[in-house]
Amino acid sequence: MKYLILAGGSGTRLWPLSRKLFAKQFLNLTDNYSMLQNTATRVSQKNGEDIFVISNSESKFIIKDQIAHVLPDFKMEQLIIEPSARNTAPAIAFSAIHFKEDDIVAVLSSDHFIKDNETFNKILSSAKTIAEKGFIVTLGIIPDSPKTGYGYIKKSGENIEDGFKVERFVEKPNEQKAKEYLADGNYFWNAGIFIFKVKTFFEELKKHSPEIFEVTERLRQKKSNSERITKEDFNKYQNISIDYAVMEKSDTLVVIPSDFGWSDVGSFHSLFEILPKDEDNNALKMDENDFVNIDSKNLLIYGSKRKIATINVNDLVIVDTPDALLISDSKRTENVKEIVQKLQSMNAKEAEVHATAYRPWGSYTVLDSGKNYQVKQLCINPKQKISLQYHKHRSETWTVVEGVAEIQKGDEVFTLHPSESIFIPATTAHRLSNPLNYEVLKVIEVQTGRYLAEDDIIRMEDDYSRL
Known part of the structure; x- marks a missing residue:
């Protein structure tokens, strides 16, 4: 079959x-x-x-x-x-x-x-x-x-x-x-x-x-x-x-x-129904050591990395992600779709994407951003590479935190190890590769410039047919 x-x-x-x-x-x-x-x-x-x-x-x-x-x-x-x-x-x-x-x-x-x-x-x-x-x-x-x-x-x-x-x-x-x-x-x-x-x-x-x-x-x-x-x-x-x-x-x-x-897991209510519960009938999808509770019952909690503490609240859905927090009466979770519609009307990126975005070569996570700068963590899977590309409006600094990086900058190729950095000026062709077949490459990328949107990428070569 x-x-x-x-x-x-x-x-x-x-x-x-x-x-x-x-x-x-x-x-x-x-x-x-x-x-x-x-x-x-x-x-x-x-x-x-x-x-x-x-x-x-x-x-x-x-x-x-x-x-x-x-x-x-x-x-x-x-x-x-x-x-x-x-x-x-x-x-x-x-x-x-x-x-x-x-x-x-x-x-x-x-x-x-x-x-x-x-x-x-x-x-x-x-x-x-x-x-x-x-x-x-x-x-x-x-x-x-x-x-x-x-x-x-x-x-x-x-x-x-x-x-x-x-x-x-x-x-x-x-x-x-x-x-x-x-x-x-x-x-x-x-x-x-x-x-x-x-x-x-x-x-x-x-x-x-x-x-x-x-x-x-x-x-x-x-x-x-x-x-x-x-x-x-x-x-x-x-x-x-x-x-x-x-x-x-x-x-x-x-x-x-x-x-x-x-x-069909079509709502937070149906999700609550299928998850295991603790002694207070709370369903937790997080590290139990990160949840501190006093007299709260019938909660559905999804946590990421932060501690979550509740005091004498009942029948709530609490969903904490790196870039958005939802708190809802458990009987009103059908209104979540309306929240998304409101976010879309505001052109809020949180309606469309997570802080972590997935690419064919791995993923990146936005750690911080502000006027004229953005900080990301890049994770390059073993034996993968980003496209050979350049940006018109932004410069980038890459610092290796785990693994080994092979970097093409213009006509030169560099090998960087943890704690080593390289600066890529705007309009310079560059490519980041993970030459190892057993370890994910992790790099902190600091972008600077007046325009930092994802569409400022001019690809010259790409292993994933994205030209």
Whole structure:
């Protein structure tokens, strides 16, 4: 079985943890691994050969690094890039042309939590058996409460092996309807997990969404001719979900009732539900030695490096990141999206990016900034290098703090060790490289000049095709 992981989302409901350019799937929300890493290893513990991920070009190097860290066999060719965001139907249809007709594909979200991996994989195996017979299979989560934030799937009385034919899909209900669905016993949460044979999927796509099918066939032809697929090509897709395009219309749908501890982690409330609690019912994602508490209960706290102290406060969400702090009543965390909208209207960079930004060669963290200066820590991964570049408006001073740096400055090459520095004047071509294959290079960069924005980079050579 092949596994297609959808990783193109840019969630705002978990701000300031998630940002537009570093979304929920890349965060270590529940343990020491990201949601994406947990999704990949959940279904492929030994290697990454059957894992495929579809996402946008901005995230491709983050995805490659994160998955390769846990599944070393994962290759860049298994990363499918959608030229623009057009919802799940185009994403899945475009991805499907990368598989063979007889392949069985499981479509998974990159940012969901699953507690019981063993049960999940057993149910996937059952789904594969049903999909081989020409059905599209979805996993319906057995509800344990009347949730109004999920769509529902109603099963029919027709049994298909471990599943049931789907009677209908239901939109997110109000609380009264959700209580009725829970009592009925025939309704399940729609987790957006689908398993199908590629041939079956295209037959259903052609039948129920011919416009999506026709665009996909044109893209298939371009791919087979090794032609570049452009944003304009992709934007011919209708912006529509896979549920609306195919699943709600198809008579091949089978639902398998499933219970493996699932959550879409769509809010801080759902995050609080799945995290372990201390004796005061506080959920902490931080070093416990950095939390000092007097008579505070029912808190969700994400900390970074600072001490957090609370006195006699209850039912709060506290999220402390290097560049933004959120404090919210735990019953009002749905308003986080409004906070992000306000930040965007202010053109605040904190809505888009973290203090730490990831690049194909490693990462940089903004440590301090002010008028005409900015201080960063650069982390260059083993055997990686930044582009050969120059800046029109700023000069830079690099000081090595860990590792060994190989630096090109103009026509000269220097080797620097910890505590050694070099000055790069504006308009001078330069490049920073890590020649070692076993240690991350850490450099403090001090920028000075009247214009310090990231777009003041003129690349001359680049190993990552960013010219």
